[in-house]
Amino acid sequence: MSDSPVTRGPLLRGVVLSGTGGVWRVRAQDGTEHDVSLRGRLKQDGFEKLAVGDDVDIAEDMRGGAWSITRIHPRRTLLARRAPGGARGERVVAANVDQVVIVFAIAKPEPHVRMIDRFLVIAEGNEIPARLVLNKVELGDPAAVDALAANYERAGYPVHRTSVKQPQGLDALRDVLVNRVTALTGPSGVGKSSLINALYPGLSLRVGEISESVNKGRHTTVGAVLVPLPDGGYVVDTPGLREVGMWGLPSESLDHCFPEFRPVLGECRFQDCAHLAEPGCAVRAGVERGTISAERHESYAKLLMELRESERAY
Ligand SMILES: Nc1nc2c(ncn2[C@@H]2O[C@H](COP(=O)(O)OP(=O)(O)OP(=O)(O)O)[C@@H](O)[C@H]2O)c(=O)[nH]1
Ligand SMILES: [Mg+2]
Numbered sequence: 001m002s003d004s005p006v007t008r009g010p011l012l013r014g015v016v017l018s019g020t021g022g023v024w025r026v027r028a029q030d031g032t033e034h035d036v037s038l039r040g041r042l043k044q045d046g047f048e049k050l051a052v053g054d055d056v057d058i059a060e061d062m063r064g065g066a067w068s069i070t071r072i073h074p075r076r077t078l079l080a081r082r083a084p085g086g087a088r089g090e091r092v093v094a095a096n097v098d099q100v101v102i103v104f105a106i107a108k109p110e111p112h113v114r115m116i117d118r119f120l121v122i123a124e125g126n127e128i129p130a131r132l133v134l135n136k137v138e139l140g141d142p143a144a145v146d147a148l149a150a151n152y153e154r155a156g157y158p159v160h161r162t163s164v165k166q167p168q169g170l171d172a173l174r175d176v177l178v179n180r181v182t183a184l185t186g187p188s189g190v191g192k193s194s195l196i197n198a199l200y201p202g203l204s205l206r207v208g209e210i211s212e213s214v215n216k217g218r219h220t221t222v223g224a225v226l227v228p229l230p231d232g233g234y235v236v237d238t239p240g241l242r243e244v245g246m247w248g249l250p251s252e253s254l255d256h257c258f259p260e261f262r263p264v265l266g267e268c269r270f271q272d273c274a275h276l277a278e279p280g281c282a283v284r285a286g287v288e289r290g291t292i293s294a295e296r297h298e299s300y301a302k303l304l305m306e307l308r309e310s311e312r313a314y
């Protein structure tokens with residue numbers, strides 16, 4: 001590159017914490033943080049695709065003291081919002097997210113099962129493991145908590161029962177955040193910030209507020225923000241996930257996003273069974289037998305209608 005500066009400070013490896021389009025904040029393995037830009041060649045290679053969570057090499061430009069990204073390492077995972085109709089043109093929310101942690105409250109606000117299932121489908125659609133946190137359990141009748149949890153445990157999701165007000169379940173939750181990149185999500189008021197503050201008292205992290213305040217400012221292109229945790233790992237705050245809009249998942253793939261359906265998906269009488277009213281449907285048979293929760297199946301049906309509608313509109 002004719003205009004490439006002659007860089008050559010030592011290379012540092014780091015993680016992209018945030019970005020505003022041109023300048024990215026990178027946290028190196030030694031804990032130092034740098035504002036960096038993409039170098040000419042990487043930029044030309046189409047790396048407007050660079051995302052929060054990317055694992056990169058950075059180097060200091062010895063002429064100007066500016067830092068730039070010299071290499072983007074292969075991604076483990078990709079949390080992306082697909083274009084409708086299954087077209088390519090996806091919008092990357094964050095790279096290298098290891099898990100999605102979905103927080104709901106037992107009460108105040110009441111848990112909305114359709115919304116829980118929607119978050120889970122987003123995780124499944126991106127092939128990222130998910131777990132559920134039921135917070136404010138001290139407000140609920142234990143039997144009701146168990147009944148709600150059972151729907152998800154039966155589907156194979158780990159469920160954490162937590163309370164910030166009458167502390168419980170906090171150590172177990174901290175254990176699963178350590179050394180992983182976690183997209184923490186859930187509706188407003190369920191206690192996401194309270195949980196993080198209870199787990200990491202020194203951190204005074206206000207998950208949600210960070211990206212919201214950035215997004216309300218001038219830099220509307222800013223998506224997720226990665227927040228380093230004191231004992232290793234990161235929490236990603238993803239405004240894109242919270243909106244839970246249309247993710248462009250092809251409607252035919254929705255059944256695969258319900259893990260408890262998967263074992264029987266080949267057994268329906270019709271190969272293109274939508275698991276609604278078709279005769280010989282193995283999924284509905286599972287609902288009748290009680291191996292698949294009726295609530296989950298109902299969510300599936302609602303989400304399917306939604307996806308089909310958006311496909312028609314597209
Ligand atoms: N009773 C009870 N209240 C809680 C618990 N955890 C959090 N809260 C309260 O719930 C309210 C909302 O908590 P936040 O932590 O701000 O919720 P949030 O999920 O971060 O909400 P947003 O930032 O709007 O997305 C606060 O008044 C908290 O004190 C809990 O375990 N039990
Ligand atoms: Mg919050």
Ligand SMILES: [Zn+2]
Binds near residue numbers: 269273275278
């Ligand atoms: Zn079927």
